[in-house]
Amino acid sequence: MESDQELKLVGFWPSPFVIRVKWALELKGLNYTYIEDDIFNKSPLLLQLNPVQQRVPVLVHLNKPIPESPIILQYIHDTWTDHNHTLLPSDPHLKAHARFWATVGDHKLLEYAWMAMICSKGEEKEGYVQSAIEVLGLIQEELKNDFFGGESIGYLDLVLGWISYWLPVWEEVGSMKILDEAQFPVIYLWAKRFMDHPKIEAHLPPRDQMLVYFEKRRIQLKLAWNK
Numbered sequence: 734m735e736s737d738q739e740l741k742l743v744g745f746w747p748s749p750f751v752i753r754v755k756w757a758l759e760l761k762g763l764n765y766t767y768i769e770d771d772i773f774n775k776s777p778l779l780l781q782l783n784p785v786q787q788r789v790p791v792l793v794h795l796n797k798p799i800p801e802s803p804i805i806l807q808y809i810h811d812t813w814t815d816h817n818h819t820l821l822p823s824d825p826h827l828k829a830h831a832r833f834w835a836t837v838g839d840h841k842l843l844e845y846a847w848m849a850m851i852c853s854k855g856e857e858k859e860g861y862v863q864s865a866i867e868v869l870g871l872i873q874e875e876l877k878n879d880f881f882g883g884e885s886i887g888y889l890d891l892v893l894g895w896i897s898y899w900l901p902v903w904e905e906v907g908s909m910k911i912l913d914e915a916q917f918p919v920i921y922l923w924a925k926r927f928m929d930h931p932k933i934e935a936h937l938p939p940r941d942q943m944l945v946y947f948e949k950r951r952i953q954l955k956l957a958w959n960k
Contacts, residue, residue, distance in 0.1 A: 741793040742754055742768065742792055743770050743789055746769060747938055747947070749898075751789050753802050753806065753891045757805075757809050761809060761813050782800070807821070820887050831882075831889045846861075850909070866916070869896075873920045876923055897924035898928060900912050902944055912924070
């Protein structure tokens, strides 16, 4: 196992991108030091580790920084091959397939859901909600087993894990509905199964604090856009 001095994770507590890396480290059974950073008052450490993007998460392994959660998950998979929990399949096509849907999750579904939360009522908000629903339907068709990774949690489950916990929070904050149980029964059951895993459940941020934080962010962003 890696020592705390060899493996560090710089993050921000409500970020789904940070938590997915935490989940991967925990599933792999790796020892690491977690360093909380205020993304609204970035520390010199974060600016040093990720000077280009200046955002979290950043994984530091043997004093070498790795930014961006999908890249970090791939790095964890490639580096700790002797651990029991495998994140990505060995088959190149299946591996590429998982990466593709991970990109869809981050750059389509997550962005649509985020914008739907922020927008006020109206056609624009409804457009984002409907776009999110359409993409979620496509993602549901990809779920053939208990998890996207097969019988155990894999790379794509970790990337899409925000659906199980962040999305319901965003729905409440934004007064909207995307993950409807009747419309998405397969995803709904997957989300429950995912959150019930001990390694996942142990690293979910407090829901009440999440509601407060994202409501504050929603108001801040709306005010900024209306200037």
